[in-house]
Amino acid sequence: MRSIRLTLLALGALLAGLLMPSAAQADDVTAQAPVFKAPFACGQTWTYSHHSAEVRRALDFIRSDGGTTAGSPVLASAAGTATRHYQAGGAGNYIIIDHGGGWRTYYFHLAAFSVANGQHVSQGQQIGTTGSTGNSSGAHIHYEQLLNGVGQTIRINGQTLPYPSSYGQRHLTSDNGCSGGGNRxxxxxxxxxxxxxxxxxxxxxxxxxxxxxxxxxxxxxxxxxxxxxxxxxxxxxxxxxxxxxxxxxxxxxxxxxLSRWGNDEARDNNGTVIPNC
Incomplete structure (x- = not known):
């Protein structure tokens, strides 16, 4: 009887090990996350904050480098499939990017969309412009990272960001889309x-x-x-x-x-509008 009881205990321990991931296994899940980058353009600096009433583990970003927040490009943090959504009393115009492996990023309150629904996007590609649609008191990027539908503490370039309670305490400079690219x-x-x-x-x-x-x-x-x-x-x-x-x-x-163009124009020598970063 004692040997049967020991066998059952051993089997229970084995099942527990299968059903409850170890700390190393949990770290491995984090390691499988995309290397997310800031959701705004290369070289720009934005300040960010977290409000206790926010859903999940969101951070809100506004520009702190002298540039204008409203209308600034919103960039994909990592490659994936983008879908467009609208919620009048909440997120306004927003995009979800599915990065695979259960990982998604959310971008709320967009002034406009820059990609088609269901379009594959690359890291650093513009997906919209910063706005204040939905339940918002001013232009900003509401940004989230989720794993299997659960909000995660936001990581940029593999580093966990703090969660300040107000703007101006922390700032982030983007290196998203800084690789140059092939188009000149x-x-x-x-x-x-x-x-x-x-x-x-x-x-x-x-x-x-x-x-x-x-x-x-x-x-x-x-x-x-x-x-x-x-x-x-x-x-x-x-x-x-x-x-x-x-x-x-x-x-x-x-x-x-630029020699050939006027105020607030940015075209190449052939007249082609230079794309947004």
Whole structure:
């Protein structure tokens, strides 16, 4: 009888091990998550907060680099299949991206959608623009990461973010979409200009000389004004001269310096609208 009882206990322990994942197994689930990146454009800095009344483990982001939050591109944190949704009294226009393996990200309160329903998107692809639709008191990105329908503590580039109770305490600079990409658009600039780490005239990284250059994409940012007008668009490119300690790759220059176009325009030499980053 004693041997039967021991056998049953051993069997129970085996079943418990199968049904209750160990700490190592739980860590492995986290390890299988995509390497999520910030849901906004390369080089931009946003501050974020968490409100106790928020669903799941959301963070709300607004810009803190001098750029305008409303209308800023919202980017896919990781590759997956995007679906479009609307909830009048809550999330407003929102997108869910299914990344596989039970992982999803949510992006609420969009002003507009930038992808079709059911479209596959790549990491860093624009999926919408920042807005305040639904139950929202101002433009921001409400962002969530879920595993099997359960909200997770948000991780960016593999690092867990804190959950401050108000804006201004914590800031995040995006490296989403900073890889350059294969598409290049040729433009002429009429004067030498500095290139910056983001879409604002701060943190100069080096110089772009007057002449013909390639650019990758554009970002709506701080207004840049001069003798010949103004422009809110900034062009991501590689600089001709890098300052000591700077990064000349994927820097931002004002579209103000484009030779052939006017205020708040950003087209290449053939007239093609340069795509958003």
């Amino acid at each position: 658009y040729w433009v002429d600039t009429f004067a030498q200009t500095e290139g910056y780490s983001g879409a604002a005239a701060r943190n100069a990284q080096g110089l772009l000389y007057a002449g013909t250059h390639y650019v990758y994409c554009k970002v709506w940012g701080e207004r840049y004004s001069g003798t010949y007008g103004y422009n809110h668009w900034w062009l991501r490119t590689d600089l001709d001269l890098t300052y000591p300690g700077g990064n000349g790759r994927n820097a931002y220059v004002p579209a103000y310096y």
